[in-house]
Amino acid sequence: MPAPTPRPADTVPPGLPGLDPRHSHVLTDARGASWHYLDNGPELTARGHEPVGTVLAVHGNPTWSYLWRRLVADALDAADAGAPAWRVVAVDQLEMGLSQRSGEHRPLARRVADLGAFTDALGLTGPVVTLGHDWGGVVSLGWAVDHPDLLAGVALLNTAVHQPDDAPVPAPLRLALAGPVHRLGTRTTRAFLETTLSLARPRLAADVAAAYRLPYLAAHERDGIEGFVADIPVDGAHPSAPELDRIAEGVARLTVPAVLLWGPHDPIFSDRYLDDLVRRLPHAHVHRFSEAGHLIAEDVDWAPSVLSWLSSLSAEGSGTSGTDAFTGPRGPSTSGLRTSVPEVPDPSASSITSPPASSDDSATPFVPLWAALDARADDDAAAVLDMTASTTADGADGRPFTASWRALDRQVRRIAAGLHGIGVRRGDRVSLLVEPGPTLTALVYACLRIGAVVVVADAGLGVRGLTRAQRGAWPRFVVAQRKGLAAARALGWPGVRISAEPLAPTVRRVLGVTHELVDVARAGEGRPLPPEPGPHDEAAVLFTSGSTGPAKGVVYRHAELSALRDALAAHFDVGPETGLVTGFAPFALLGPALGTRSVTPVMDVSSPATLTARAVADAVTASDARIVFLSPAAILNVVDTADALDDADRAALARVRTFLSTGAPISAELLGSAAALMPAATPHTPYGMTECLLVTDITLEGIRDAATAPDAGVCVGRPVGGGEVLVSALDDDGDATGAPSADPGVLGEVLVRAGHLKERYDRLWLTDVAAERDTPPGRWHRTGDVGHLDDQGRLWIEGRLAHVLRTADGPLAPVGPEQHVERVPAVRRAAVVGVGPAGVHQAVAVVETTSTTRRPGLAPDDLAAAARAASSVPLAAVLAVPRMPTDVRHNSKVDRTRLARWADGVLTGGRVGQP
Secondary structure, three states: OOOOOOEOOOOOOOOOOOOOHHHEEEEEOOOOOEEEEEEOHHHHHHOOOOOOEEEEEEOOOOOOHHHHHHHHHHHHHHHHOOOOOEEEEEEOOOOOOOOOEOOOOOOHHHHHHHHHHHHHHHOOOOOEEEEEOOHHHHHHHHHHHHOOOOEEEEEEEOOOOOOOOOOOOOHHHHHHHOHHHHHHHHHHOOHHHHHHHHOOOOOOOHHHHHHHHHHHOOHHHHHHHHHHHHOOOOOOOOOOHHHHHHHHHHHOOOOOOEEEEEOOEOOOOOHHHHHHHHHHOOOOEEEEOOOOEOOHHHHOOOHHHHHHHHHHHHHHOOOOOOHHHHOOOOOOOOOOOEOOEOOOOOHHHHHOOOOOOOOOHHHOOOOOOOHHHHHOOOOOOEEEEEHHHHEOOOOOEOOOEEEEHHHHHHHHHHHHHHHHHOOOOOOOEEEEEOOOOHHHHHHHHHHHHOOOEEEEOOHHHHHHHHHHHHHHHOOOEEEEOHHHHHHHHHHOOOOEEEEOOOOOHHHHHHHOEEEEHHHHHHHHOOOOOOOOOOOOOEEEEEEOOOOOOOOOEEEEEHHHHHHHHHHHHHHHOOOOOOOEEEOOHHHHOOHHHHOOOEEEOOOOOOOHHHOOHHHHHHHHHHHOOOEEEEOHHHHHHHHHOHHHOOHHHHHHHOOOOEEEEOOOOOOHHHHHHHHHHOOOOEEEOOEEEOOEEEEEEOEHHHHHHHOOOOOOOEEEEEEOOOOEEEEEEEOOOOOEOOOOEOOOOOOEEEEEEOOOOOOEEOOEHHHHHHHOOOOOOOOOEEEEEEEEEOOOOOEEEEEEHHHOEEEOOEEEOOHHHHHHHOOOOOEEEEEEEEEOOOOOOEEEEEEEEOOOOOOOEEOOHHHHHHHHHHOOOOOOEEEEEOOOOEOOOOOOOEOHHHHHHHHHHHHOOOOOOOO
16 A cells, blocks of 8 residues: 655644634644644733643543643633642644654654653653553653653553553453454544544543544544554563563652542453552552543543642642652652562552551550460460351251460461462452451451451442452452352452362362462461561551442551550450450451450351341350440341340350440440340440441440430440541531531531541542541541531431431431431331432431331321321421331441432332332
């Protein structure tokens, strides 16, 4: 075919949605290549703004600078509003967009050099923040590595700088590279272009899609698309592989501030590549937009996040000059395990943007979580009991499996050394999909001892929730039993698979198992352990229940976990002989840390409501425990099955001295019924959350005393464990905008502070920003709960911020009205939700009756009348359901958001089905 005719760069035509033609420019570099680029710099000058720096934005394949139009415009608006003025230069790479078509092939090294020639011709000076997407991310990082004197920061949207040796190139790219398909799909037709545009979530508007197609309408205009795909380094033999390795190694040495914004629904750049980038840039702010995909710049409103980050860089750099003003914290040096794959960095570097757990950390010596286990290493007394092993194959009761302190310590050391021997290193994430019991306990402490980060997402999240959690955390190893291994194989969960139980060779191969835990432990016998992690090293990623949205990973450091242990031990007077029965899985792992024996009763851990009174009594008998932890859903079934208890069971329960209901609010009546089974115990119902597992506490006596108060909501007591609570008042729109205070009687969002407060959310930087918005000095967390403090310093919870009704009379929290409706004898549970437009919400009560409602819908007239009479607010309607929708972990947190959608549909004439 004849050689293509060179075509110079051109500016954009008018009428492209969201793009001002005044920002379109053409530049010729010293080599004679002509470039098209977007630049808001002239307009900033015209408006009297002096730029504090430049964002150099580089698109990928097959997009062009149009991708960055929002940032170009939003940066102008931000400057007009008084924010630091950032110049945005968004360039079209040569052979792409509206830049020159020369017909020449441009491998990666040449593209990096091209970009340098462009910035030289532009006369670009520092500070510069690079921004890239797709293969533009690689090119922008190549420029960043080559221009350290100008570099102030790096920002990335879905991209990659390394292709793992043990993983194939993503399937869409393999298809695009395949033989005759390559040219047909990339140049001859618009298939590659159209496929990329189809990845937008939601679908691109027709005029926006047309704008993306504009530079690529004819086949010869798509030469760059074809060449870009051909330049993907599929393996180490590819001509561009050395340049990619050079860039990857250079990125690991960058110390400037960084931000990574990610769309996990990306068939090309999966979370595998995000994990690699995080390991190279451990100090980066990371946010995964849960519903975004490859075209993240079109899927979410991302530009404000980048501008906010840029403003923070400007603030940090005020009073200084040059790029030093923007230099980030120094990360670790990396030597590399092999070419372009960095050594696992010091995880303490990932915490450098956060202060220690509390202001007086230095005054309190750090005692690691395994200190009590070390202290009892020669003790033959029982440490962990497994009641699930107390039922024999023929159904007869047998003896529970018991691990002594000596045996547990030996097993922890064996597993720890064995895991280190197969490559688990400090900072590596290890997902544990193992049911509570001695094996899980030993695994947790083994991982902690060698500095591995345990990932805990319980089965209560369901398959979809677990999949989201595993891919979000992206563990390097996963230890699981057969069911978890099968799910990991079928659903493509990441991680080297280690079986927690022996498997037949055929089963091992089918499930993709690399190691068996028994062999790992055997190999670790007698081997020395690596140095222990420190207080500011990451220790765990614990996932929330997902009751108010997708489950979030919560990162804890060793300092916070040790502080939690100390708070629990002090407040509940836990000693070596106390013993714990833990029907609430998260607390099952704290026994060894507290230096006391622990036992998990027979139950389905994914369904707390399966716990029976007899199972609790058996656990207390086997362990002679004095403390019992249960969830509200478990308590309900324990009370309902109390008739099965015999005299010996009741005698065992009478020895319990402390009883805790944790996980969700519980009524005084239900707590009292449970307390009647343990007459010598003081019933407690602590308030906390995954982000801060212990905030306040109240006893049954305290609850009954609070019942005489006029306050609405559930009284959860006073702060414990050195914690503090403040409230940010709600405004007329129901937003928490008030200055945090301890003033009594103010309805608002609850803020908490404690030494055992989480370090951060995992790869949810913007969620962290929201949780720390407008908080006092120190480490505070906005909980999303609403409530108030009374004049005795007690906290009352009145619902979730997302569930507050925005009425014409102002914000209305749901729990108070629900409590009134639940006084109706026929009502078992109630939820008050808002229907109609925000600002004029109408209150609707949805009730679950004591005698099961057969069909959901409008409540019978007599029940509706009783509910209206009992309610503290006018009710527009009363609906009845057979059962409330609840979260999967606790089986007790009512999903008011789901009920609101259902109620709105019912009352507007929609189909009446189950909520």
